[in-house]
Amino acid sequence: GNIILGKNAFGIKENVERKTTVSEIGHSVIEGRRLTVVDSPGWFCIHTLQDTSEMDKLEIENSVNLCPPGPHAVLLVIPLAINFDPSYLRSVQEHMSLFREEIWKHTLVLFTYGDWLGNYIVREGKELQELLEKCGNRYHVLSSLDYNDPIQVKELFQKIINMVKQNKGCFTTEVKRKKFQFLPRQGKQRMLMEEEWNRREQELMDRMMKALAKEPEKPTVPSVEVAGKLLFTQNYGI
Template identity: 60%
Template sequence: MTDVWEGLPNHLKLIIVGPQRSGKSSAGNIVLGKDVFDVNENLDSSRTTKCEIGHGVFADRRLTVVDSPGWFYIHTLQDTSEMNKLEIENSLYMCPPGPHAVLLVIELITAFSAKYQRSVQDHMSLFGDDVWKHTIILFTRPDWLGVKTIEERIESDEGLQWLVNKCENRYHVLNNLEPNNREQVKVLLEKIEEMWAENDDPYYERYQIL
């Protein structure tokens, strides 16, 4: 049987994007296996305002993770400040020549309404159309699914179906309540490997869309 890590770059570069309070920073900490990004429980201040970078090692692989500022989940691009838009775009430059994967964090607490969908589409457009080929949806807070599976949740929501289709059915569920569960990180990196192997370009370069 082929080793799941064979063929992967020995230094994986990931950027994490998504709405505010979706669990982005927590997800970054879980992937790295340590507390690198500040996670403040105070809702008035639990917001990343500038790109932050963290490094770690897992399964003999070096990891670089960039946590980017979030946007308000129903804001259009026009509603988001120029400073935030520049910082979100800047996340691509933090791990040259570009990330191997973009992790789009969507928490399962909030219904994926038409406004939410428009907001995600708007803000992802900052990276250009080709970014979807390098994107994996990272669903957080699966405890809110109840007895439903993630597949049942997607099937019952047209917006989530659209999102999953945009990412060519690439998604992963990350349980923020189990930060020490390294198996969920291993499975995520396996999915990144599959996407990496299928893409013509090994990483996403910003200059391609300028």
Template identity: 45%
Template sequence: MLSCSKTNIFPYFTGQPQPLSGIRIVLLGQKCSGKGMAGDMILFKRLFGTAFNTAQSKRNLPHATCMKHEGDFNGVKVLVVETPGWFSDSSPPDWIKEEVLQGVSMCSPGPHVFLLVVPIFRSFTEKDLKAMVEVLKPLSERVWRHCMVLFTWGDWLSDFPVENYIVREGKVLQELLEKCGNRYHVRNPNRSDNAAQVTELFQKIIDLVKQNKGFFTTKLKQNRKRPWTYKQQQFIEEEWNKREEELIGKVMKALSNEPEKSTVSSAAHSMDEFLIPYCKFDMIRN
């Protein structure tokens, strides 16, 4: 079993070895997209729930804020930040972008993956793509290297393959996937094997971490200014390769030991999920 909090696994982009304390995830998407349920699925607990509404009410805030929860996957620490959603029929307000930046800071030293939540029960439009790009714009183009599309409400597909769904949806959805390196995962609330779904997702995240040699950080440009000798750079690369192998071996070993069955309800319970009837009507209307 892997204990990430005690093991130095990945170097930081400066080349200095830093401990990988676990997997850090940021969830982004519109209202009704299923972010809260996805977060609960990943953590095997009903944590996000009505947290948005409760926090907003207690602090008398004008809008929702990011919510962070942590869990454990067979010894691997998992941190999930859910960012507030925006309405599908309007452009994301500036405070949404600020909250996304806040969500990144809550994943210090940086998130390993941004899961862009896309509900299958409604078409993904040009306006939706522009909104997603706008929300991520303050993080620079580099952020797309760390993005993955998470399709929710996968039960709407029935036995229809997700690849066929992507083709049927057309160029807009395909453009989003291309920006994410064609990385995606489907969350099906009707499947009883929740642990298997999370295992598959974590395997894809680990592949992404290996490809990027670390997590997303806004400090990359500053770190690149630090000079390194050839021998130092060679040592850094050797350490990267060594710790990549250690990361993959240990985390995959943890992933092979499935946790107990999830007790998470498939019912909608996040602030963004309170508007599901509206969303279904919106789908029919469009």
């Protein structure tokens, strides 16, 4: 996220056991366009959807609401330092199922640690090829060694613009209040979980209002908004 925005909008966590727990939002102006990046909670690459907590699922789903009416692009972050095996593919597919199937049309795979690239795409085999095909073979590579290189960000931005033109708009999602079907039926525990959900929802709205108040004014051309998905153990802002 910081590389894309060209500034330290998101905190960097050195401990690999830590990850984003609530969605964060950052803004910048690139090539005369206002850019909004949402850093959503991620999940461990070997975790199934069932392994992810219900509150994390809700936070991931609600992350798209931080850039209304919806993100123009979803960046699916894949670190080149991790093997993309069948369990990783399953994890990605299950967590992306939190959204409508249409989300794949708006998704671009973002490979990080680009200095590890080599023949990664070929080497990782059919699982990675399957994912890329699901995303229309759209991908981009960001190198952590070229942190201040504007060219890699401009190229990413152009790919996003091309995808938006092809899709003729952004990804939208119907905001539906959960009926808490996943909660136990015991009254007290159910109430506590619903209170926690309401608290998370209010925090999300508060963050959105604060973020909107900090947006750069008067962009020279229409804005582009990007919602990011975190797909590995480390906290990584996109």
